[in-house]
Amino acid sequence: MKRSLQLLALLFLLGTAGTWLATGANRGWTKTSLPVKTLDQITGIEGISYQPMFLPGVDFLGAGVFAALVLGGASLFFRNIPKPKHP
Amino acid sequence: MKLSNLIILTGLLAGVAPGLPAAPESFDFKDPKGVNNAVFKLDAPLESINGSASGISGTVAFDPENPAALSGKIIVASESLMVPNPMQKEHLHGTNWLDVATFPQITFESKSFANVKTDANVTTGDLTGTFTLKGVSKEITTPVKITYLKDKLADRVPGLKGDLLVIRANFVINREDYHIQPGQYRDKVSTNIDLTLSIAGASPQP
Numbered sequence: 091m092k093r094s095l096q097l098l099a100l101l102f103l104l105g106t107a108g109t110w111l112a113t114g115a116n117r118g119w120t121k122t123s124l125p126v127k128t129l130d131q132i133t134g135i136e137g138i139s140y141q142p143m144f145l146p147g148v149d150f151l152g153a154g155v156f157a158a159l160v161l162g163g164a165s166l167f168f169r170n171i172p173k174p175k176h177p
Numbered sequence: 178m179k180l181s182n183l184i185i186l187t188g189l190l191a192g193v194a195p196g197l198p199a200a201p202e203s204f205d206f207k208d209p210k211g212v213n214n215a216v217f218k219l220d221a222p223l224e225s226i227n228g229s230a231s232g233i234s235g236t237v238a239f240d241p242e243n244p245a246a247l248s249g250k251i252i253v254a255s256e257s258l259m260v261p262n263p264m265q266k267e268h269l270h271g272t273n274w275l276d277v278a279t280f281p282q283i284t285f286e287s288k289s290f291a292n293v294k295t296d297a298n299v300t301t302g303d304l305t306g307t308f309t310l311k312g313v314s315k316e317i318t319t320p321v322k323i324t325y326l327k328d329k330l331a332d333r334v335p336g337l338k339g340d341l342l343v344i345r346a347n348f349v350i351n352r353e354d355y356h357i358q359p360g361q362y363r364d365k366v367s368t369n370i371d372l373t374l375s376i377a378g379a380s381p382q383p
């Protein structure tokens with residue numbers, strides 16, 4: 091159990107950090123839509139529309155690190171199962 | 178009817194009344210293409226917030242022969258204010274900030290247009306009017322650039338003849354002047370809000 095929790099904590103940490111880095115290491119808040127600009131050729135106005143897109147931010151990274159710490163901390167409450175002694 | 182009145186009336190009907198001012202054109206800013214937008218930027222020491230609003234409507238009367246007589250009202254639907262973070266958007270629309278349910282519109286109504294300069298189809302000047310946000314109205318003056326695009330409506334909306342009017346303005350307001358969390362969260366939410374308006378209105382003609 092102890093080992094499983096520690097492994098899960100490591101997976102959480104690597105998963106969230108990896109996702110955050112792979113999506114551009116956004117140092118702002120998590121975004122669920124991104125502005126897309128389109129130029130109106132006649133008026134010269136840049137129109138802005140929002141496309142649904144998930145871009146994890148520091149809150150996502152923080153939540154992942156926190157979850158990893160909780161899991162890692164919980165693992166301390168479990169003892170290592172002693173290996174059976176061979177005669 | 179006097180003879181002079183009859184001559185003027187005949188001239189008006191013929192569309193050739195020399196010496197008489199032409200009526201201003203009325204431009205509708207509810208854009209069927211949804212391109213019109215107002216961008217807002219807040220740059221606080223700890224956080225920067227950028228977003229835009231697309232729910233723009235209103236009418237402006239503009240006479241290319243007399244640009245200084247410009248008048249009108251532009252309305253932004255508060256509900257259309259958008260930021261990419263869903264929680265920020267919820268807070269922005271909520272009762273503590275803009276309270277869009279109680280104050281569904283942000284408006285600017287013109288009063289006067291000064292320092293007007295026209296070069297070809299582009300007019301610049303300082304537009305003074307009443308800006309209303311969250312139920313608080315303040316008089317502000319902002320430089321504007323107006324581009325009159327004669328007979329260009331058909332290029333944008335096929336099947337419709339008429340003119341286009343493009344208005345661009347950039348100005349700064351202080352959120353505390355409009356009772357938006359005065360004295361609160363200054364490190365995260367800038368008190369100065371930089372607003373950029375880029376809108377086009379249409380004046381369809383038969």
